[in-house]
Amino acid sequence: MPVLCTSCNKPIDTKDELITSLYLFKIRPYxxxxxxxxxxSIKTLLLNNHPINSIGTTIYAAFASVMGLVFVSIxxxxxxxxxxxxxxxxxxxxxxxxxxxxxPWFIRLYSYYKFEKRVKD
Numbered sequence: 001m002p003v004l005c006t007s008c009n010k011p012i013d014t015k016d017e018l019i020t021s022l023y024l025f026k027i028r029p030y031x032x033x034x035x036x037x038x039x040x041s042i043k044t045l046l047l048n049n050h051p052i053n054s055i056g057t058t059i060y061a062a063f064a065s066v067m068g069l070v071f072v073s074i075x076x077x078x079x080x081x082x083x084x085x086x087x088x089x090x091x092x093x094x095x096x097x098x099x100x101x102x103x104p105w106f107i108r109l110y111s112y113y114k115f116e117k118r119v120k121d
Contacts, residue, residue, distance in 0.1 A: 007034035061104035068100035
C-alpha cells in the first residue's frame with residue numbers, strides 16, 4: 001500500500017519526497033513540495049513546524065536522552081546524598097526522564113515504521 005500525501009492525496013514515491021510532520025498529535029506524511037507550500041509557515045502548539053524524518057529531529061532525540069540521563073543522575077544523587085525529600089526528586093527524575101528519553105524516540109521510530117519503511121530509497 002503506497003504512502004499518500006495528506007495534502008494532495010497523491011502517492012509519495014521516494015524517501016527524498018517524504019516529509020513527516022506532527023499535526024494535532026498525529027504523524028502525517030507530505031510531499032516535500034506540499035509541506036513547503038502549505039505547512040512550513042504554520043506554527044502552533046499542536047502543529048510542530050519541524051519535519052520528523054530529519055537529522056535535526058534525530059539529534060534532538062539524542063540530546064533529550066542525554067538530558068534525561070542528567071535528571072536521573074540528579075535523582076540518584078539526591079537519594080544517596082540523604083536529601084530531606086528524596087522521593088520527590090526520584091519521582092520528578094523518573095517523570096522528566098521518561099518524557100525526555102522515550103517520547104522523541106517513539107515519535108521518530110513510529111514515523112519510520114509507519115511511513116519511511118514503505119517508501120523506496
